[in-house]
Amino acid sequence: MTERYVVAIDQGTTSTRCIVFDRRGRLVSLAQQEHKQYYPRPGWVEHDAAEIWRNVERLAPEALRNAGITEEQVAAVGIANQRETTLLWDRDTGAPIGHAIVWQDTRTDDLVELLKEADGAPEVEHDSALPMATYFSGPRMKWLLDNHPELRQRAERGEILFGTMETWLIWKLTGGLHVTDVTNASRTMLLDVHSLDWSPSALAFFGIPRAMLPEVRPSIGVFGTAVAAFPGVRIGAALGDQQAALFGQTCFFPGEAKCTYGTGSFLLLNTGDELVRSTHGLLSTVAYQIAGGPVAYALEGSIAITGSLVQWFRDQLELIATAPEIETLARTVADNGGCYIVPAFSGLYAPYWRSEARGVIVGLTSYITKGHLARAVLEATAWQTREVVDAMNADSGLDLTTLRVDGGMTADNLLMQFIADVLDVPVVRPLAAETVSLGAAYAAGLAVGYWPDLEGLRQNWHRAAQWLPTMDPEIRTAEYHNWRRAVERTFDWTRPS
Amino acid sequence: MPGTVQSIERAAAILRLLAGGSGHLALGDIARSLDLAKGTTHGILRTLQHVGFVEQDRVSGHYQLGPALPHLGSGYLDVNELRSRSINWADPLAARSGEAVRIGALRDGQALIVHHVFRPDDTFQTLDVGTMLPLHATAIGKVLLAYRAAGPEPAEELDRFTRRTIRTRRALAAELQHVRDNGWSLEAEEMTPGNASVAAPIRGYGGLVVGAIGINGLVERICDSHYRPHQHLVAYVRDAARAISRELGAARR
Numbered sequence: 001m002t003e004r005y006v007v008a009i010d011q012g013t014t015s016t017r018c019i020v021f022d023r024r025g026r027l028v029s030l031a032q033q034e035h036k037q038y039y040p041r042p043g044w045v046e047h048d049a050a051e052i053w054r055n056v057e058r059l060a061p062e063a064l065r066n067a068g069i070t071e072e073q074v075a076a077v078g079i080a081n082q083r084e085t086t087l088l089w090d091r092d093t094g095a096p097i098g099h100a101i102v103w104q105d106t107r108t109d110d111l112v113e114l115l116k117e118a119d120g121a122p123e124v125e126h127d128s129a130l131p132m133a134t135y136f137s138g139p140r141m142k143w144l145l146d147n148h149p150e151l152r153q154r155a156e157r158g159e160i161l162f163g164t165m166e167t168w169l170i171w172k173l174t175g176g177l178h179v180t181d182v183t184n185a186s187r188t189m190l191l192d193v194h195s196l197d198w199s200p201s202a203l204a205f206f207g208i209p210r211a212m213l214p215e216v217r218p219s220i221g222v223f224g225t226a227v228a229a230f231p232g233v234r235i236g237a238a239l240g241d242q243q244a245a246l247f248g249q250t251c252f253f254p255g256e257a258k259c260t261y262g263t264g265s266f267l268l269l270n271t272g273d274e275l276v277r278s279t280h281g282l283l284s285t286v287a288y289q290i291a292g293g294p295v296a297y298a299l300e301g302s303i304a305i306t307g308s309l310v311q312w313f314r315d316q317l318e319l320i321a322t323a324p325e326i327e328t329l330a331r332t333v334a335d336n337g338g339c340y341i342v343p344a345f346s347g348l349y350a351p352y353w354r355s356e357a358r359g360v361i362v363g364l365t366s367y368i369t370k371g372h373l374a375r376a377v378l379e380a381t382a383w384q385t386r387e388v389v390d391a392m393n394a395d396s397g398l399d400l401t402t403l404r405v406d407g408g409m410t411a412d413n414l415l416m417q418f419i420a421d422v423l424d425v426p427v428v429r430p431l432a433a434e435t436v437s438l439g440a441a442y443a444a445g446l447a448v449g450y451w452p453d454l455e456g457l458r459q460n461w462h463r464a465a466q467w468l469p470t471m472d473p474e475i476r477t478a479e480y481h482n483w484r485r486a487v488e489r490t491f492d493w494t495r496p497s
Numbered sequence: 498m499p500g501t502v503q504s505i506e507r508a509a510a511i512l513r514l515l516a517g518g519s520g521h522l523a524l525g526d527i528a529r530s531l532d533l534a535k536g537t538t539h540g541i542l543r544t545l546q547h548v549g550f551v552e553q554d555r556v557s558g559h560y561q562l563g564p565a566l567p568h569l570g571s572g573y574l575d576v577n578e579l580r581s582r583s584i585n586w587a588d589p590l591a592a593r594s595g596e597a598v599r600i601g602a603l604r605d606g607q608a609l610i611v612h613h614v615f616r617p618d619d620t621f622q623t624l625d626v627g628t629m630l631p632l633h634a635t636a637i638g639k640v641l642l643a644y645r646a647a648g649p650e651p652a653e654e655l656d657r658f659t660r661r662t663i664r665t666r667r668a669l670a671a672e673l674q675h676v677r678d679n680g681w682s683l684e685a686e687e688m689t690p691g692n693a694s695v696a697a698p699i700r701g702y703g704g705l706v707v708g709a710i711g712i713n714g715l716v717e718r719i720c721d722s723h724y725r726p727h728q729h730l731v732a733y734v735r736d737a738a739r740a741i742s743r744e745l746g747a748a749r750r
């Protein structure tokens with residue numbers, strides 16, 4: 001019998017990956033392609049969805065070729081995607097209408113300020129379990145329809161469709177199926193997180209026609225069969241990338257958490273079938289749903305800018321040539337020299353949710369070198385982690401005892417050590433750095449019976465690296481204090497109080 | 498002139514051109530100056546850019562000498578970048594072999610450990626990253642030595658760690674020839690009694706060896722009773738080394 005495999009598509013913010021996994025959850029081959037980032041105005045971030053689809057079409061055969069396998073050997077394909085990124089397209093031609101508006105985009109900030117004060121806002125925030133913020137898709141859809149009145153009528157007739165990236169990819173893969181999964185839907189502000197369907201009152205609040213929305217499906221269950229990219233292969237799962245990473249880390253039980261370090265960083269804690277509402281600035285979100293089963297919820301600490309700060313350091317300041325060189329540069333000095341960088345490029349997400357904040361570099365003196373700045377860049381990721389972990393501990397009443405990490409930044413040993421130091425808990429990386437893809441593969445494989453159950457998947461989890469805290473508690477306290485003071489200096493920047 | 502390669506001559510001419518003058522040149526200027534077709538010039542520039550000898554300004558699109566040129570003597574690949582680019586392949590090697598994985602690079606006559614993946618049995622282990630290992634007594638070190646084009650001669654008497662450590666320059670030379678013939682290296686109880694390791698070269702562009710990846714573990718798991726490594730383990734190590742080399746842009750076949 002020929003060996004069978006599961007393939008994941010990880011449609012991320014900066015790149016798209018196609019990864020083939022074997023039955024033990026081991027990476028067999030990988031194909032990856034970056035796509036263009038469009039910054040047409042300050043605060044605006046866009047992607048070309050047609051380019052992303054072309055990348056998927058090219059990466060799919062490449063990944064199979066690299067693995068030396070054919071479509072017949074693929075048991076299922078699973079999709080993980082950048083969340084909240086908002087796209088409209090024409091139902092008849094399949095052509096995107098303009099660029100996709102990316103989750104980091106802040107063009108809706110004025111709109112969001114108005115919506116916060118509007119009648120019905122508290123109810124929408126309650127039903128969706130999300131705070132009114134530029135981060136989510138609902139305000140973006142309203143912005144698009146408000147700014148392009150010619151689209152609204154067509155949207156009402158269902159001629160214009162909305163989707164986040166998994167919806168777009170499934171639509172292209174299947175040749176016209178218009179569906180989303182509960183995790184992605186839970187990031188729109190339009191989903192009622194208890195009924196798990198579009199909330200009529202939220203649709204009315206944002207003025208979104210029901211006809212343009214996809215059908216909401218469980219995350220794990222066969223969506224359909226691909227006719228393009230992977231012809232003949234079943235699509236077994238779709239999840240937001242952060243939820244996929246939680247699944248890939250096999251955090252299947254309440255109390256289990258992970259943090260993924262990519263463009264942004266996202267701490268998710270499985271809260272089981274109970275929706276926990278944060279009182280410390282975290283989000284409640286859907287973790288996953290297996291078809292026919294109950295939904296699992298999560299508490300989430302979202303950090304907008306972590307890896308992208310390293311990219312900014314590389315591309316805009318041009319102080320390094322590649323992202324990993326940040327560690328080399330940071331190691332040229334022993335400490336931050338008193339310098340702190342708070343990357344509130346898109347405002348601050350958890351636990352502050354301040355869209356009017358903007359980034360600062362504080363503590364500059366003539367002593368500061370680019371090495372200190374590199375340290376401050378890495379330390380910003382660690383302190384932001386500390387803030388969301390503190391919020392999570394306060395919300396759950398339990399103290400996190402180890403932090404499970406994954407994502408591209410986990411290759412940075414200096415950063416991982418610093419995170420262990422500022423959290424004062426061990427940081428553990430599992431044997432699969434591409435945990436987002438692994439989670440999508442696990443989910444798809446479960447849906448088609450390639451893997452029998454969750455318990456088997458847990459056997460695949462192994463510790464690949466561990467960093468233990470070594471920081472002097474007094475230094476930790478003093479540095480945290482400095483960080484908090486630096487954060488305060490970002491507040492009220494675009495809208496002075 | 499028999500035996501010369503035209504495109505290399507042209508590349509050299511482009512480098513001289515960029516090194517002189519204002520330092521910033523547009524594609525059209527370079528092509529005109531050398532009386533070459535734009536397409537040809539562009540191809541050479543892209544190759545020079547790929548190896549870091551030339552860089553292109555993002556705004557103007559002009560070309561200039563790259564940051565790698567002044568550092569031709571030191572390793573061209575940053576060790577933290579080597580780790581980042583290898584991490585996806587080191588993990589499955591540990592999963593397949595069941596052993597710890599390490600990646601090393603040549604540094605000051607020793608093997609610097611730049612990446613370490615624990616043996617996947619969830620026992621307590623600590624990260625070896627940053628450790629320096631002797632070249633002649635480790636599998637990673639032997640690979641780094643075997644593919645080094647030049648460097649200080651090893652000492653006449655090599656440091657001895659166990660009774661199986663290679664002790665003479667002659668024996669080492671024979672061993673390194675063996676490594677080059679096979680494309681992989683073995684160390685069996687030469688550093689620590691009871692331990693063995695197998696490694697293979699990681700190559701960058703043009704075949705340059707930039708590091709070595711290997712597994713290490715108990716000698717009875719890595720080798721048979723005659724100190725011969727299990728062939729499936731050797732194959733896993735070589736596959737991982739090839740995958741990373743492909744990732745780094747070594748000869749895309």
Ligand SMILES: Nc1ncnc2c1ncn2[C@@H]1O[C@H](COP(=O)(O)OP(=O)(O)OP(=O)(O)O)[C@@H](O)[C@H]1O
Nearest residue numbers: 012013014015262263307308310323324407408412
């Ligand atoms: N060694 C390193 N040290 C610090 N940061 C790094 C390192 N290597 C990569 N990064 C950063 O990590 C990010 C890439 O990580 P990863 O590949 O997980 O993100 P991603 O999946 O591309 O993100 P997204 O899904 O949002 O596109 C980049 O932002 C990069 O700047």
Ligand SMILES: [Mg+2]
Nearest residue numbers: 012241262436
């Ligand atoms: Mg990602």
